[in-house]
Amino acid sequence: MKMKRRLSFSRYIVINKCGGMTKLESRMIKAARRRAHSSLEHSGLFRHSSCVIRHSALAVFFALSFSLDGEPPPSAKDILNSVRMVESKQQLDLQGQLRQNDAVVPFRLVQNGPLIRYSFTNPDETLQLRLGENSSRLDLVSDAGTEKFAASKLNQRIRDTSVTYEDLAFKFLYWPTARVLGEENVRTRKCWKLQLRAPSRESQYSNVLLWIDKASGALMRMEGYDWNAQLAKRFEVVSAQKIEGRWFLKQMRVEEFQPGTNHVQARTYLEIKK
Template sequence: MFASRLLPRLRRILFSSFVAGMILSCGIAIAQEKAEKTLEQLSADEVLRLVRYSYTLYDRDFVGRLRKDKLEVPFTLSLQPQYIRFKFDNPPQIIHLNTTNDQFFLKEVSAGKDGPVEPSRYGETIRGTDVSYDDLSMRFLYWPNARIIGEEKVKTRECWIVEIRNPDGHGQYGTVRVWVDKGSGGMMTMVGYDNQGNAIRVFEVLHGKKIEDIWMVDQMRVETFDPKTRKRISHTYIEILDTAPTIRVPEEKKK
């Protein structure tokens, strides 16, 4: 109910996280107007719910790439109200996040397989990069019992620090902290910690631009750290390059 009241204007001005194509806008301000809450009255779970909800409101495809050293992995990102889909080639692979009913469901289509991604694989990295299934799907946005543990400026932007603990033990992260821009609702930084509290993964927004009618974060860096030495092991850039031709199959033809 809370998120559904925001629908009319969220369709015109959107914000989102990396998995949603990294769309920027002023969603939290809308929450204040439509739900009659001040920024300070929003709970951590409500902030995460708005981030999740925003990426169900668009219907557009984009081309992008994962870039690690000399390795470049092209992909097509498809945003639809019911799902988010990453499509890779050579070999063909589709990673599909179902966003219906605000529930987490991640599936994969590749090499004759079509089914859910097993929880034991959430921590696996994708195609030799630093990006895992957990990272691509932003599974931590669906974890319950988030809490706001502080506030901090990131690149001049006032941010909440939202902490979420892993409820099921799957994947690499025991705890995740997300720095959420108060003005846009966008994710500025994410730090993933192992079960011993050591930082092992850091996401950081680096750059944004307008692609057609949408302001996008078009470059984000994902860094992997050694939990013992705290030194950076490697890093990967996630980049949105442009829009892609958007072709949708009418519902009657899907049946």
């Protein structure tokens, strides 16, 4: 059985077919086609080779088909370049919610290529994320137009959840210092492990670790470390669901850690409603 389509995951949200390939992706797909059966057929979360899983638009998250039997691993730069390319081509219109304890924050996510809009209510708030070739930009949208979201407010929480405005902006995908640390398993899946270093102290994170599924390209886990090198936050995919023939993120868990410990002090769930 040949794998005719590649799989990807971005911003933690949706599974979708992507068009266009880089040279790296073409090489990866050719390698995948040499396999008699894709390991994805035996995966509980990524069973269908015709689907693509995406990060929430927090979600959201990460591209490529990593099936490199006997071939050298891709560089971190190549992986991130492909992630950004795929991320900027999506067409989405999803309803979801952030849930922490008894508090539920509904939102709508609409993406038209490189433009992503997050709409919240009670009170109304609309954010627009533009994914550029070399950077991302988060804007606040009002009746008067759009204005750049203040950098001083990026670390603020969204509606008292563990998710911040910086988490929505995906700026870490553009950090220039990145490397592949090796391979690790996450939920029995073989993953590439990447480390990205912040270029300045503007970010709440000094380092970000990413675990990317080698077979599907899905972002399985993300960890953010503070400027004391302590684990501050972890994002991890819990489940996916099929809606109108396509695969979407069903639930992602966001854990916030007490500084200097491994104690989880708060959990937020990002959920896409069927």
